[in-house]
Amino acid sequence: MSAENTAPAGPPERPHEQPRWAWWVVGIVVPVVGILVAVLLNGSGSSDGDSGKNVQSAPTTSATSPGSTGQAQMAPTRSATKSADKVLYGPAVVEADVSEGGQAFIELDTSSPVVSTSGKGSDVIYGATTGPPTLGIWNSSSHLAPLPEADPAPTAETCMDAVERNGTYNLEAHRGDRFCLLTGEGRVVYMHVLAAPPGRGIGKLDVTVWEAPAV
Structure with missing residues (x-):
């Protein structure tokens, strides 16, 4: 058997590795994207809430319901005040x-x-x-x-x-x-x-x- 045939085999080849700077960039970009998404979602919710407040109708007060708080008082007519005699x-x-x-x-x-x-x-x-x-x-x-x-x-x-x-x-x-x-x-x-x-x-x-x- 020849010397070429008996030479020990070298270590197996490693898979192709990414450069370290690429992982560093990924580590920065992912949190930034998460922050931007959170800000956009919060802004949309606040806008929807404000919109709901703007369209909410003001409470109304009945002028004919006796005893209601803030009831509009109507001035008595002359015929109503005269009828007591x-x-x-x-x-x-x-x-x-x-x-x-x-x-x-x-x-x-x-x-x-x-x-x-x-x-x-x-x-x-x-x-x-x-x-x-x-x-x-x-x-x-x-x-x-x-x-x-x-x-x-x-x-x-x-x-x-x-x-x-x-x-x-x-x-x-x-x-x-x-x-x-x-x-x-x-x-x-x-x-x-x-x-x-x-x-x-x-x-x-x-x-x-x-x-x-x-x-």
Whole structure:
């Protein structure tokens, strides 16, 4: 056997190895890619959450549900506040003595009617010298209105409506006539003429006064 045939075999060949710098690059790139993916995912979730907040509808409050917090309060209408018809006093007979001529001044914004000879602050004036007596408003406000004779006894609402529609400041007063007026403090009054002698004499008025309606 020849020497070539008996020479020992060399070590087996190693597989082809990657350069060390390639593994170093891979070690850097993989974490960076992971960080970028995490940032993109978080940004997308935040955007979706903000979008959901932006489209969320604001809570509504019912204006008709009693007792609800933040309930919108609606101003009461005049007809609703007038319907109570809270009587301050009356019917009460008021005597206006003009036997010596002139005028009698009637104050109705008190706990009971007051008749005096001074017009300051009075609500209605009963006057008679010659001819039929008159009822008037001392400051010429259009707060006096006639009522039809055949109508039933009015409510505070009926009287207020009459003054709003037909209010004036001076009217003749005959027995059986009926009137409505507003006082200086906003109370509603119904007056029924019981006696109204022509010329000098004593006039008599049946008076009902209601509290001023809330506004």
